[in-house]
Amino acid sequence: MTIPAASTDDNPRTRAAGRTEPASAGDATQSRSALVGAGAAFAAMVSVTIGATFAKLLFPVVGAVGIAGLRIGLGAVMLLVVLRPWRRRVPRSLRLGVVIYGITLGLMNMLIYQAFARIPIGLAVAIEVTGPLGVALVGSRRMSDLGWLALAVIGLTLLVPRVGEAVLDPVGVAFALASGLCWALYILAGKHVAATLGSDAVAWGMLISAVVFVPVALGQAGPALVSPHVLMIGIAIALLSSALPYSLEMKAMQRLPAAAFGLLASASPAVAALSGFLVLGERLTLSQWGAIAFVMAASAGCALTVRPAPVIEDLPVA
Template identity: 40%
Template sequence: MREAPERPAAAVPVPTAPAATATAALRARRMLAVAAMLGSGLCNQTGAAVGALAFPVLGPVGVVATRQYVAALALLAVGRPRLRSFTWHQWWPVLLLAADFGTMNLSLYTAVDRIGLGLAVTLEFLGPLAVALAGSRRRLDAGCAVLAAAGVVVLMRPRPSADYTGMALGLVAACCWAAYILLNRVVGRRVPGVQGSAAAATLSALAFLPVGAVVAVRHPPTAGAVLCAAAAGVLSSAVPYLADLLTLRRVPAQTFGLFMSVNPVLAAVVGWIVLGQGLGGPEWTVIAAVVAANALSIATTRG
């Protein structure tokens, strides 16, 4: 009996050169986006930690003033706002955003001085989390809000070493960050490009000019302190801003928001390495609760 001829094996599809090139380009863009997001977070928290090194000389107010100057110069170079063409319809949200800029940074840096970088950033992160959860009607998001609130209750539990002023300032920074998100939406709709953010940063820097002068008279700055404060402006404002612009062109906003949830962890690690600010079990529990609430809410959101 003759054996039946063997059937030829199914051909394995081989990607064509254009398809392979497109796949490689997509992977490269994704890797670049991940690197940009990680770099943005690390720069932001490292800048805050480096700025904290200048607290003994300049204090939080002096560091914030210097940071505002540097941020204004960076955003002016990028945005180049045409201030004379602004209408009152455009000016009022820009003015509110300028006030929010200064208040947010001042409350955050003062909180960092009192309770440490990791906990201050964790409390501040409740702001964008609240904005994300406020408009939701899902039970899961309500559970995420309860999880984050439980973490804050653990952090603010009564104990002899608790710094309630620092915690309150961290919550003020959270409210300011929430307002920053909402105001940026209004400014983005009414002012073209990044002119609105550049104008707000400039106004905030001008408001801090007399503050910086008073700090310089009362506490003569050293070259090292000024360098640390200026580095905070570059690392925490200019670099993250440009990195975020690059990232949002390559990844969905949902992915970007999910990655932002690692900022409290990065802040805790950077605070430990740069400033020697160690955290105990309860503090790490709070950070884990806030990060988990944010990540779970964003990861399960559609659209």
């Protein structure tokens, strides 16, 4: 979401004074705002990654499905308390779209946590990011956009192990790809409902996701999922993975152009890989780091150059 900069005539202080601020002052204000936005975007990335990294530490206790369901349930409670979406009625025509949005949101989280359980976090995020990248490139006919797609394909190809290298768990790779597909569907469904509901769409989506997937998590993890120790860590994970990054991303998107926000977001695989190394001791091979670099380059290039495709606007989500 790109927020246009306010003109000097909209500034009450300058109207009251009957003059406009010097251009240098306005430029300095915009620079500070952009710096705050960039810091918020990076902090959101770090927050999500730390949340995922510490969630992986709980996998031996309650399993990937259990901790994903716990994150969804607690995240839903936090967003409902903060946003209070019940104050605005969901139109009947949007209810099916909200249900689809919530299910894809929950499924995306469940699948990526299954990938985290099998392959390094940085690689899982790099594979998952190809989902929204594909959405951005659908319908494009420009050669430069096809070039970004080629970079992503090269990156995925580099994940195929060479002779003597350890083989990535194919089930983990499949879960990451499936999560990327759900991320793409989540974007399309979210665009459909957010146009009317705004930020309330996230809260309703998380609630639906919790209703569907928390019972699944309880069924697999059992009583351990609601033990005080796991609940306390789960609250921290939900805060780091849902409530805090959501707030930071809203702040970033209010201060940064969409291209700049997308460029910063393209660094998420590297941030995830670094977090996995520092906290979990996950070491990547040179070719795997190369794969992450190619996917990041494709995402960054797409964010900076791709044009909105009309076909995306008209895709049905229900």
